[in-house]
Amino acid sequence: MALDPPAPFELSTAMLQGVEIVGVPIPQDAVLVAGIVTLVALVVLSAFFSSSEIAMFSLPAHRTEALVEDAVPGAKTLKQLKSDPHRLLVTILVGNNLVNIAMSSIATGLLAMYVDSQGLAVAIATFGVTAIVLLFGESAPKSYAVENTESWALRISKPLKAAEKVLLPLILLFDYLTRVVNKITGGRSAIETSYVTREEIQDIIETGEREGVLDEDEREMLQRTLRFNDTIAKEVMTPRLDMTAVAKDASAEEALETCIQSGHARIPVYEGSLDNVIGVIHIRDLVRDLNYGEALARDMELEDLIEPTLHVPESKNVDDLLTEMRAERLHMVIVIDEFGTTEGLVTMEDLTEEIVGEILEGEEEEPIEYVDDDTVTVKGEVNIEEVNEALDLDLPEGEEFETIAGFIFNRAGRLVEEGETITYDGVEIRVEQVENTRIMKARVVRLETDETEPVDAEEASD
Numbered sequence: 001m002a003l004d005p006p007a008p009f010e011l012s013t014a015m016l017q018g019v020e021i022v023g024v025p026i027p028q029d030a031v032l033v034a035g036i037v038t039l040v041a042l043v044v045l046s047a048f049f050s051s052s053e054i055a056m057f058s059l060p061a062h063r064t065e066a067l068v069e070d071a072v073p074g075a076k077t078l079k080q081l082k083s084d085p086h087r088l089l090v091t092i093l094v095g096n097n098l099v100n101i102a103m104s105s106i107a108t109g110l111l112a113m114y115v116d117s118q119g120l121a122v123a124i125a126t127f128g129v130t131a132i133v134l135l136f137g138e139s140a141p142k143s144y145a146v147e148n149t150e151s152w153a154l155r156i157s158k159p160l161k162a163a164e165k166v167l168l169p170l171i172l173l174f175d176y177l178t179r180v181v182n183k184i185t186g187g188r189s190a191i192e193t194s195y196v197t198r199e200e201i202q203d204i205i206e207t208g209e210r211e212g213v214l215d216e217d218e219r220e221m222l223q224r225t226l227r228f229n230d231t232i233a234k235e236v237m238t239p240r241l242d243m244t245a246v247a248k249d250a251s252a253e254e255a256l257e258t259c260i261q262s263g264h265a266r267i268p269v270y271e272g273s274l275d276n277v278i279g280v281i282h283i284r285d286l287v288r289d290l291n292y293g294e295a296l297a298r299d300m301e302l303e304d305l306i307e308p309t310l311h312v313p314e315s316k317n318v319d320d321l322l323t324e325m326r327a328e329r330l331h332m333v334i335v336i337d338e339f340g341t342t343e344g345l346v347t348m349e350d351l352t353e354e355i356v357g358e359i360l361e362g363e364e365e366e367p368i369e370y371v372d373d374d375t376v377t378v379k380g381e382v383n384i385e386e387v388n389e390a391l392d393l394d395l396p397e398g399e400e401f402e403t404i405a406g407f408i409f410n411r412a413g414r415l416v417e418e419g420e421t422i423t424y425d426g427v428e429i430r431v432e433q434v435e436n437t438r439i440m441k442a443r444v445v446r447l448e449t450d451e452t453e454p455v456d457a458e459e460a461s462d
């Protein structure tokens with residue numbers, strides 16, 4: 001489109017005319033200079049608000065806390081601003097929109113002084129302001145804020161607080177109005193919802209490993225930590241059958257012998273039957289009292305050495321259990337079922353293993369051993385979840401069973417013998433070792449899936 005540029009003569013006449021502000025004539029070139037200065041100032045303000053949005057909302061809460069703890073200048077204001085994210089967003093949006101719209105009005109006004117056609121003035125101003133705002137008021141400052149989130153958030157927190165004070169009436173009004181609108185449109189604004197979810201953290205951990213920020217061990221430990229609060233005592237306990245315990249009326253020597261033979265440093269002490277555990281004894285106390293105590297060995301009462309323990313339901317979350325054991329300074333607790341029957345025991349090590357991974361001692365075998373990429377041998381007590389993870393399977397966990405042995409019994413519906421095989425959904429499980437009625441070891445094979453195999457060249461040519 002061809003534009004008729006204003007003639008130089010016309011321009012200078014227009015300049016002489018100027019404008020009148022509250023009755024005072026102002027020369028047009030003064031208006032132009034003031035207008036341009038204002039526009040530049042508004043672009044700066046627009047950049048300030050846009051970069052604030054990115055810096056304030058991408059700074060994680062834990063970093064804010066850390067900055068406050070380190071008494072970094074500006075951190076307190078930052079925390080205060082972030083404590084009400086809705087208000088903060090309204091402040092930034094009100095500020096940003098105000099300056100952007102003011103910019104466009106002023107630009108239109110200025111252009112109208114030089115361009116005869118009003119429509120053209122509006123068009124040029126709209127296009128020009130959009131371009132300037134996009135480049136200098138949005139894109140550049142936002143990119144800067146992404147790169148320098150923390151330092152920029154600290155630097156702008158005080159000016160942003162000042163902006164909140166200046167714009168307070170407008171902010172209060174829009175704070176209220178946006179809340180009303182959000183309510184009508186259903187639900188809360190995204191800004192008020194939690195910034196990170198557990199799933200997001202899990203994704204970040206996996207991405208972290210892929211990108212080489214975390215190594216495999218770190219990724220596994222972090223994932224186990226996240227899974228920790230979904231785990232219950234039953235899943236980590238040593239079952240009743242494997243418990244080594246001693247009766248209350250056994251002698252100290254017998255108790256010591258039991259400890260040594262079982263290889264455990266602590267053993268539960270029961271009265272009557274294993275369902276009535278009254279405490280725990282430690283080999284250290286037995287050795288000390290037997291060898292260095294004043295009383296003769298035969299006069300020693302086991303009861304004097306018993307330390308208290310806790311009885312916890314099998315459904316107890318292990319994260320709560322860990323907190324409780326640490327608070328009570330207990331290293332071993334007894335797991336009971338809903339009828340109060342002893343189900344097993346949990347030690348600090350069982351809980352630690354859930355986070356750091358299996359801690360094997362001496363001759364202890366790996367619970368899961370790879371035979372090849374599709375085959376593992378697993379101990380019967382291994383949780384189904386771990387088998388699923390090892391072979392990338394989808395074996396179901398039931399209400400009544402957690403372990404691979406439990407799964408086999410559940411599928412078979414009866415006791416099983418060595419050599420028996422069950423197949424389930426593309427998985428073959430062979431019972432390798434049974435002691436009495438208990439499945440000690442099984443071999444799990446992921447069968448070939450039916451997915452189209454690469455066609456053999458010879459077959460294809462037939």
Ligand code: ADP
Pocket residue numbers: 237238242243244245263264265266267268345346347348349350
């Ligand atoms: P320890 O080194 O004395 O065996 P830990 O607390 O290191 O004790 O536990 C190692 C593993 O042995 C854990 O799985 C725990 O459940 C189990 N365990 C510990 N004490 C006993 C016990 N008296 N009877 C059966 N299992 C036990």
